[in-house]
Amino acid sequence: MTIDVMFPYYGDVAMMKAAVSSVLAQTDTDFKLTIVDDGFPDDSLPAYFEELVASDDRIVYFKNETNLGANGNYRKCVGLIEHEIVVIMGADDLMKPNYLATVRAAFENPEVDIVQPGIEVIDENGQVYLPLMDRIKAAMRRSLVGKASSAIVEGEALAANLIDGNWLYFPSVAWRASAIKTHNFRQGYDVVQDLALALDVIMDGGKMFVTGTVCFQYRRHRESDSSVRALDGRRFAEERRFFDEKVREFTALNWTRAARAARFHVTSRLNAASLLPKVVSKRMWPGLRTLSAHVVKP
Structure with missing residues (x-):
């Protein structure tokens, strides 16, 4: 079962290339990487993407004719999903080699619509650290799932907990395609669009599998958008x-x-x-x- 790795891109070129390399280094090799370039201005990119696509038939590339912005590009990615499991990868984050294998195993439960795996937070230089915001997120997550290594959570308890303190790390979250296609990203949101989507799925009866297996590095910039x-x-x-x-x-x-x-x-x-x-x-x-x-x- 092929996993769709959707890759909306606009931003730092070096970090983007590192993110792509982390996808290609997965131990689970049954994936399709779809890069959707929102027109980042760098003259080196056409040659890079051309070589990338030529080197691996699991990679496809699209360039938007006009800049769609984050929300618009995410929505375009949803429209390009072809397979049952999908992740919308951050263009400056990193998958650890066990990421796809971890989320694939979680979706063996047919009731699961969302998977939140364990993550590490890294800074601009790739160093693992744990700022106050992420310590709070970890506490909020524990308040719902306890000390269990994994748990399935759902319904109002999950929705209230995420509203109290959103501990999801959107670029690391994997989705069942039917759920994300049904709801998509709400237009008009650029900051909370990920939480809005998750809550729409949860309100529709969707269940989330939470695992402590660390398989993703989420990059937190000090001067992010x-x-x-x-x-x-x-x-x-x-x-x-x-x-x-x-x-x-x-x-x-x-x-x-x-x-x-x-x-x-x-x-x-x-x-x-x-x-x-x-x-x-x-x-x-x-x-x-x-x-x-x-x-x-x-």
Whole structure:
């Protein structure tokens, strides 16, 4: 059973090449790597991609005629899925050699729609580290699955837990194709699009397999797009809109615990509060107003 590795690309060239190499180094070799280039401006790329495709018949390449942005390129990737299992790989992250074998084994359970494997966080230089954000994520994950090496989780308990503190690492998550095709990425979201998709699957009865087997390296940049969006307030404006939407949807399902978690979104508020000193130091006054409102507004 071939696994689709979808690879939306726009960004650092060296990190992209390392990510591609990590896919090609998998012990499980039954995969199709589909690269969807959103038009990153680098003159060396055409020759690289041409050579890459010529060297391995498991690789296909598309270049968008116009830049679609993250959400649009992810949605295009969903439209190109051909096989039962799919991962939408981050173009600066790294698969460890056992990644595909690990997620394939998890999908042997026909009830599983989402797989979250164990991950390591790496910095810009590829060094493993564990910042505060990821220690909190690990604690939130343990609060749901306990100390078990693996568990299947579902329903309102999972939705409320992810709203309280999203511990998913989207580029490492594998999906059953039918689930991701049914729901796709909601348009209008650029920061929370991954959580929105996961919750749509969960609200539709989808089950998640969580395993502690470490098989993926997630790269956390100090000045990532999401970090910049956080400081100028765009991230939290989007999160506010998303949480308001989830309150309505959870209420319609009679998921009162999840609706309450979405209404108060405590971790998101704490994250905004932690950034206030940095926003002040940079004199980003519009961002300060947005973050302050996010922290205090009920």
